[in-house]
Amino acid sequence: MNNGISRFIRHKPAVIGLILLMLVILAAALAGVLAPADPFALVGKPFQPPFGEHVLGTDMLGRDLAAGVLYGARTTLLVGLVATTIATLVGVAIGGLAGYFGGRLDSLLMRFTELFQTIPFFLFAILLVAVLGASIRSVIFAIAVVSWPPMARLVRGEFMAMRNREFVQACVAMGMGHLRIIFVHILPNTLSSIIVTGSLMVATAILIESGLSFLGLSDANTMSWGFIIGSGRTVLRTAWWICAMPGAAILMTVMAINLVGDGLNDALNPRLRSL
Amino acid sequence: MVLTQGFSYALRRLLQAVPTVLVIVAMNFLLLQLAPGDAADVLAGEAGSATPEFMAQLRLKFGLDQPLGVQLLLYMKQIVSFDLGYSFRHDMPVAQLILARLGPTLLLMLTVFLLSVLAGALLGSLAARNLNRWQDNMISILTVLAYATPVFWAGLMLIVTFSIKLGWFPTSGMQQVAAFHEGWARWRDIAHHLVLPALTLTMFYLALYTRLMRASVLEQFSMDYVVTARAKGLTEQQIARRHVMRNALMPVVTMAGVQAGALLGGAVVVETVFAWPGLGLLAYESLFARDLNLLLGIFFVSTCLVVLVNLLVDLAYSMLDPRIERR
Numbered sequence: 001m002n003n004g005i006s007r008f009i010r011h012k013p014a015v016i017g018l019i020l021l022m023l024v025i026l027a028a029a030l031a032g033v034l035a036p037a038d039p040f041a042l043v044g045k046p047f048q049p050p051f052g053e054h055v056l057g058t059d060m061l062g063r064d065l066a067a068g069v070l071y072g073a074r075t076t077l078l079v080g081l082v083a084t085t086i087a088t089l090v091g092v093a094i095g096g097l098a099g100y101f102g103g104r105l106d107s108l109l110m111r112f113t114e115l116f117q118t119i120p121f122f123l124f125a126i127l128l129v130a131v132l133g134a135s136i137r138s139v140i141f142a143i144a145v146v147s148w149p150p151m152a153r154l155v156r157g158e159f160m161a162m163r164n165r166e167f168v169q170a171c172v173a174m175g176m177g178h179l180r181i182i183f184v185h186i187l188p189n190t191l192s193s194i195i196v197t198g199s200l201m202v203a204t205a206i207l208i209e210s211g212l213s214f215l216g217l218s219d220a221n222t223m224s225w226g227f228i229i230g231s232g233r234t235v236l237r238t239a240w241w242i243c244a245m246p247g248a249a250i251l252m253t254v255m256a257i258n259l260v261g262d263g264l265n266d267a268l269n270p271r272l273r274s275l
Numbered sequence: 276m277v278l279t280q281g282f283s284y285a286l287r288r289l290l291q292a293v294p295t296v297l298v299i300v301a302m303n304f305l306l307l308q309l310a311p312g313d314a315a316d317v318l319a320g321e322a323g324s325a326t327p328e329f330m331a332q333l334r335l336k337f338g339l340d341q342p343l344g345v346q347l348l349l350y351m352k353q354i355v356s357f358d359l360g361y362s363f364r365h366d367m368p369v370a371q372l373i374l375a376r377l378g379p380t381l382l383l384m385l386t387v388f389l390l391s392v393l394a395g396a397l398l399g400s401l402a403a404r405n406l407n408r409w410q411d412n413m414i415s416i417l418t419v420l421a422y423a424t425p426v427f428w429a430g431l432m433l434i435v436t437f438s439i440k441l442g443w444f445p446t447s448g449m450q451q452v453a454a455f456h457e458g459w460a461r462w463r464d465i466a467h468h469l470v471l472p473a474l475t476l477t478m479f480y481l482a483l484y485t486r487l488m489r490a491s492v493l494e495q496f497s498m499d500y501v502v503t504a505r506a507k508g509l510t511e512q513q514i515a516r517r518h519v520m521r522n523a524l525m526p527v528v529t530m531a532g533v534q535a536g537a538l539l540g541g542a543v544v545v546e547t548v549f550a551w552p553g554l555g556l557l558a559y560e561s562l563f564a565r566d567l568n569l570l571l572g573i574f575f576v577s578t579c580l581v582v583l584v585n586l587l588v589d590l591a592y593s594m595l596d597p598r599i600e601r602r
Contacts, residue, residue, distance in 0.1 A: 117536070119536060120577050121536060122539075123573070126558065126562065127570055215559060215562065217562075226425075243432075255423035
């Protein structure tokens, strides 16, 4: 493991990513301290440019953009993490069952997975939120529903490979139960791949969330980056900073997570360093 | 002989697509059930815009007084005969509305597809040929940035830079409204409007394909046939052009085919930003008008479109590499 940590640290982009990610997490955690004002509160004149009275300026209603960006970090991280956790659990369950048992169950589950990979996932997410109503729960649900297939495919592949390894065959020969083989012997060995894919899935989830809230499909009571951009685009001509600031925050967060994910990949799967 | 084989393969793949489409229809039906109100409310669009007689007629047509299984079958029959219902907001049958918007979306998608695959292949091989030199590092940094940029934000920032500040390109639409250009002038006008939306969507996929192409070229250069080619005295240029590029391109084309669905999803956002009058903008409008039936219709048609694109990519692939057919 020490070896893994040193490999991660030697990977410079990953360290940069980790630092940026820490900043975002810190911003989300300290939003209440750094921006005492409610992000929806009207604090001053509308359309104030950045670096004046308010660090990032104000929007068309006079809300503090810095507060919006800080509180938006909470929503974004929350939605990204919870949606990815659900998608990971579903993907591991489906992929694991398909890969471990194989045969007809495998082909059935894989047809199902392929179906979900065929449908235009963003449109499907829009449809789900539109039907279920725009709340934070349905946004998380919609993102989870559209993002589990890659995880299922990955876990299936890993499980299939593990299934034929000697140590698993030995367990079978010893008469060990399926559950014990799966949870004690196979799953721990696939964990590193699951962590890498999962970390990259958080980035995708954040992009989907911001896209949905940009289109107006977000909880009306929570501030989110996509929502600020969506509401600011009507005044793009006069106040570009309302769209620019939260967008830069999304870019930074997603990039940080991708860099950390790549670093984790190098550290945990040293053999797969090709890509 | 080869032709009939290809034909039977195409037919087999087409038959495999049928269950997919049927499941999508069933999923649409499920979503209709989940929506507030009964199916007739949803199909009629906003409440109050349809007469009670029409609602009763709709309920009868969809058999809403019958068991769920029968309802599903009736709904499937309806969709399969391409009757997607009526949009009161637009005062037009949904199928007709979607068909009218299909062209612009296809134009945008095709442009993005070609641009991103070509430029991605070029940049990826450039990075691989200059491994760890400044070109490679530069391309890596750009791809990391482009891959993390939300598409809609990239579009808005391009509008700020190139439309508002510099005034080079129009901010929205597909043609100048009052100009009524004809022939070549019209196409030039459309191309002028296409630049920014296409560029926005291309950036993201370009990053993806560049990374893939780089890895793929590096892998191909380590193969035995490259050693053979060197041994028989070919120059590095010749090896790259005649042997490596062709093989390295395969995974990129596969990925591009797989990404068709995602590309369509990206089109929704980009069309919304640039008011490009395609399926995506229609989806956004129907979202605002709470016209769920229209949204379901768009979802169905675009899924069919993706199934079709995957089919075409598979067929193109089996022509490029005849081994694939006989797996």
